[in-house]
Amino acid sequence: MLSNESKLKLFMESLGIYSPTGSEHELAEFIMELLTMNGFEARIDDVGNVIATRGSGEPNLWLHAHMDTVPGFIEVRREGNKIIGRGASDDKGPLMAMVFAFMESELPRGTLVLTAVVHEEGDSLGTRHLITGNHVHRPTGIIIGEPTGINKIVTKYRGSTKLEVMVRTRGGHASNPDLDSNSILIAMNVYKDLWDALKAGVSYESILVTPTVMNCGEAENMIPSNCRLVLDVRIPPGRSCRDIENAINELGVKYGGSITINMKWCTEPVEVPINNLSARAVSRAIIKVLNERPTLARKWGTSDMNELARLTSNIVAYGPGDGAFSHSLEEYILVDDFLRAVDIYKQAVFEFMSMYR
Numbered sequence: 480m481l482s483n484e485s486k487l488k489l490f491m492e493s494l495g496i497y498s499p500t501g502s503e504h505e506l507a508e509f510i511m512e513l514l515t516m517n518g519f520e521a522r523i524d525d526v527g528n529v530i531a532t533r534g535s536g537e538p539n540l541w542l543h544a545h546m547d548t549v550p551g552f553i554e555v556r557r558e559g560n561k562i563i564g565r566g567a568s569d570d571k572g573p574l575m576a577m578v579f580a581f582m583e584s585e586l587p588r589g590t591l592v593l594t595a596v597v598h599e600e601g602d603s604l605g606t607r608h609l610i611t612g613n614h615v616h617r618p619t620g621i622i623i624g625e626p627t628g629i630n631k632i633v634t635k636y637r638g639s640t641k642l643e644v645m646v647r648t649r650g651g652h653a654s655n656p657d658l659d660s661n662s663i664l665i666a667m668n669v670y671k672d673l674w675d676a677l678k679a680g681v682s683y684e685s686i687l688v689t690p691t692v693m694n695c696g697e698a699e700n701m702i703p704s705n706c707r708l709v710l711d712v713r714i715p716p717g718r719s720c721r722d723i724e725n726a727i728n729e730l731g732v733k734y735g736g737s738i739t740i741n742m743k744w745c746t747e748p749v750e751v752p753i754n755n756l757s758a759r760a761v762s763r764a765i766i767k768v769l770n771e772r773p774t775l776a777r778k779w780g781t782s783d784m785n786e787l788a789r790l791t792s793n794i795v796a797y798g799p800g801d802g803a804f805s806h807s808l809e810e811y812i813l814v815d816d817f818l819r820a821v822d823i824y825k826q827a828v829f830e831f832m833s834m835y836r
Contacts, residue, residue, distance in 0.1 A: 480583055483818055487562070489513065490575045490817065494555040494564035500547040500601040503527055507546060510578060510595055517582055521593075526608045529595040530615055531581060538835040539590045539616040540757075540828060542581055543606075543783060544574035544624030544798070545599030549806045563811045568800025570599070572812040573624030573820065576799060580824030589832045590616050599783055602744065606783045610790060620757040620793035620831055622824070623784050626800030629816040629823075630769055631776040632761050633796040637683075638714035638748035639781040640723055643707065643741040644669050650697070650704025662706035663695045669730060669738055670708065676726040677712075683777065686722065687713040713779065720745035749785045751792045756834060757827075758795040764826035768819060778802070797823070 481489075498506040510529050514521040521531040529546070548566035555564035566572075574595060581593040592615060596605030609615055627633045646662040646669070658664055670690060673679075677686045689711045696703035712723060727740045752758075753775055765773040784796055799820035800812045 481579065486575075486579050486818065486821065487814065490571070491555055491557070491562060491564070493571050493575050494562070494566055497552050498546055498548055498566070499550040500598050503546040503597045507595070507597075510546070513578065514582070514593075519582060524608065524614065526604055527597040528605045528608065529593070531593040532616065533581070533584075533591045534586045534589055537589060538619035538832065539592060540831050541592045541594050541618045541621040542577040542624065542824065542828075543594045543596065543621055543787065544577050545570045545596050545605070545783065546574065547597055547600050549600055551808070553808060553810060557814070560814050561811045562814060562817070563809075565810060567810045567812040568626040568802065569805035569810070570624060570626070570798075572800045572817055573626060573798030576817055576820040577624045577824055579821045580828065583821070584825045584828040587829065587832050589835065591828060592616055592618070596783065603746070603783060603786050606786045610786060618791050619835065620760070621787050621791060622757055622761060622827060623782060623787065623794065623796040624798040625778075625782050625796040626798050626802045626805055627776055627778075627796055628774075628801065629799050629819060630765055630771060631774045631797070632758055632765075633776050633778050634753050634755070634758055635716060635750045635777040636748065636782050636784050636796070637716070637779060638720065638746045638785060640712045640714070640720065640742055640745035642673075642710040642712060642723075642727070644710065645739045645741070646706040646708075646737060648702075648704050648737060651702040653700045653702055655702065657702060660702050660704070662703045665734075665737065666693070666695065666706040666708040669734065669740075670710065672730055672733070673710070673726055676729055677722060683779065684715050684717070686715065686718055689713075713781070714748050716748040716750040718748065720747055746781055746785045749788045751788055751794055755795065756793040756831060760831035760834060761795050761797045761823070761827045763830045764823045767826055768823045797827075
């Protein structure tokens with residue numbers, strides 16, 4: 480068993496490996512080497528996921544986390560009880576805590592599978608490969624490593640999609656008061672109309688439409704003839720991707736050929752029973768390790784749970800880290816929370832295997 484300081488050192492080494500979506504290979508090699516050096520079988524699959532397995536027979540429990548981060552390197556450092564770095568909370572904190580828990584867990588029976596996946600911050604390639612393939616034990620339950628907070632579990636995530644709005648007009652001289660040909664104004668109107676069509680809002684129960692990228696115009700003295708607007712759309716449980724498709728079709732009729740709206744993919748929202756076996760196992764583990772009752776939380780974003788719920792409803796998200804700082808320049812994790820999460824994951828494995836009937 481590794482010492483706590485060894486775990487922290489290895490965790491900080493993982494933070495020092497830059498692994499934005501599409502560049503996870505070095506981190507995958509790091510994790511596979513760590514596992515094999517400690518006597519466990521591990522491999523990297525066709526898309527770059529790290530897969531490791533212990534035990535045999537039923538039940539099959541997955542410890543699932545992602546290796547990729549958003550772009551932007553942050554200097555890795557320890558300041559008091561904080562470890563700072565890109566991915567500290569999302570998702571290398573939960574990921575590395577799961578790696579150590581996988582190595583140290585007591586298995587009264589069953590099969591324990593570690594799935595460290597690629598592209599979660601992108602198109603979920605790694606997770607979708609696991610779902611459609613047949614090279615991994617099908618799960619009886621899944622614990623997803625995400626920054627929920629040390630005493631919180633999550634059984635509900637919103638869905639998401641990205642819309643690309645393209646506007647084309649004839650343009651013209653900026654001195655001409657032909658505002659109807661201004662692609663920037665048209666793009667802004669499309670955004671407003673989409674908001675209205677979806678009855679969007681800022682509460683958890685509402686669809687949220689957020690502009691994230693806008694590239695428009697050719698010159699400072701020209702009415703812009705082209706504009707590209709990217710919209711990040713979040714879908715609450717109770718709504719669906721079909722709502723987005725219907726709104727796009729409505730706007731297509733209204734604007735005709737002057738705009739196109741592309742939706743390349745859409746992830747449906749997910750909500751699983753709060754008393755499912757995985758959630759109960761993690762809840763019991765939190766009570767035993769922290770001596771406090773867990774809090775049920777919901778996430779405003781999207782995770783691999785949205786995809787993996789197709790495999791089993793025995794699924795829960797749990798992990799150390801403050802999600803409010805994920806993707807930010809202040810991303811960090813508390814040392815104590817990281818180490819306690821290792822113990823909670825280990826206890827959750829034992830609870831799951833023991834409760835399964």
